[in-house]
Amino acid sequence: MTQARPVASLPIELAPPDISPWRQGNRGVEFVHVLDSGRPGPNVMVQALTHGNELCGALALVHLFEQGVAPVRGTLTLVFANVDAYARFDPADPHPSRFADEDLNRVWADAVLFGSRDSSELRRARALQPFVDAADLLLDMHSMSEPCRPLMVCGRVDKNARYAVELGVPADLLIDTGQAAGLRMIERGGFGDPASPKRALLIECGQHWEAAAQEVAIDTLMRFLAHTGVVDRGWALARTRRVPPARQQVVRVTEGVVARSMAFEFLVPLVGLSVVQRAGTPIARDGDHTWFAPYDNTVLVMPSLAHLAPGSTVARLGRFEPVQALQRG
Numbered sequence: 001m002t003q004a005r006p007v008a009s010l011p012i013e014l015a016p017p018d019i020s021p022w023r024q025g026n027r028g029v030e031f032v033h034v035l036d037s038g039r040p041g042p043n044v045m046v047q048a049l050t051h052g053n054e055l056c057g058a059l060a061l062v063h064l065f066e067q068g069v070a071p072v073r074g075t076l077t078l079v080f081a082n083v084d085a086y087a088r089f090d091p092a093d094p095h096p097s098r099f100a101d102e103d104l105n106r107v108w109a110d111a112v113l114f115g116s117r118d119s120s121e122l123r124r125a126r127a128l129q130p131f132v133d134a135a136d137l138l139l140d141m142h143s144m145s146e147p148c149r150p151l152m153v154c155g156r157v158d159k160n161a162r163y164a165v166e167l168g169v170p171a172d173l174l175i176d177t178g179q180a181a182g183l184r185m186i187e188r189g190g191f192g193d194p195a196s197p198k199r200a201l202l203i204e205c206g207q208h209w210e211a212a213a214q215e216v217a218i219d220t221l222m223r224f225l226a227h228t229g230v231v232d233r234g235w236a237l238a239r240t241r242r243v244p245p246a247r248q249q250v251v252r253v254t255e256g257v258v259a260r261s262m263a264f265e266f267l268v269p270l271v272g273l274s275v276v277q278r279a280g281t282p283i284a285r286d287g288d289h290t291w292f293a294p295y296d297n298t299v300l301v302m303p304s305l306a307h308l309a310p311g312s313t314v315a316r317l318g319r320f321e322p323v324q325a326l327q328r329g
């Protein structure tokens with residue numbers, strides 16, 4: 001049996017950047033900058049710090065600003081999202097600053113967003129909602145609690161995975177079944193509708209604190225901007241950092257693993273996208289309940305105990321598929 005390694009033992013190779021120069025937005029909302037080319041074109045939005053302890057996206061946005069990004073078509077909206085949580089980031093105890101009151105990436109259903117409940121994250125989401133809803137193309141930059149190859153989270157619709165195939169990065173494209181705890185930003189409105197031309201992607205750049213996550217964030221951001229056409233393609237591609245993968249594959253989630261109590265434990269190593277070869281292999285247990293691999297070559301998607309709580313999704317299980325199997329719409 002392999003016990004979960006304490007996540008706090010991972011070295012922190014990235015330093016949180018100073019984002020205070022971008023506090024004053026240009027549309028009346030702090031840390032929201034809308035750059036308008038003055039020419040027709042797509043409405044493109046990029047968001048960092050949906051989770052306050054995921055530094056790579058903030059580093060990539062700061063880099064983008066410092067490179068003097070200027071759209072040539074349409075508009076480009078750049079957002080540092082959960083700035084209140086980010087302000088609490090503490091390298092000695094980096095996990096609590098994921099959010100202040102609740103997960104900002106679970107509040108995007110209308111019933112929650114326009115409901116009567118209040119929280120630090122709901123106030124922020126309500127301020128960001130007009131920008132999210134105006135966007136045609138959205139990139140949300142994240143990182144993961146446990147070591148894992150970069151992973152593009154495409155929501156529940158194949159169209160977003162097809163868009164990631166057009167981008168050419170990363171190698172692994174995740175289509176999942178949503179989060180029981182609430183709607184994510186990349187699923188909101190047209191982004192989650194197969195019939196809508198809108199596209200949204202969530203890049204998981206690697207483990208939260210690894211230096212490579214910053215490179216993946218910058219590389220993905222530049223390729224995304226180049227592909228949307230909102231910036232000059234040559235300008236963006238000259239600023240990429242990595243060789244694209246030779247081939248891409250889809251990971252299609254079939255089910256989640258939901259902890260029942262704080263006694264939950266994994267019986268396999270906590271490495272994202274690792275494969276359990278044989279159906280029936282024990283994967284995890286919680287008291288007298290055991291989870292088994294449901295099929296041969298079960299892929300373990302983002303297993304983590306960093307935010308373990310009764311009822312929390314601690315991993316998802318899926319299968320690799322060729323990108324050729326992606327559905328239209």
Ligand SMILES: [Zn+2]
Nearest residue numbers: 051054142143
């Ligand atoms: Zn995240």
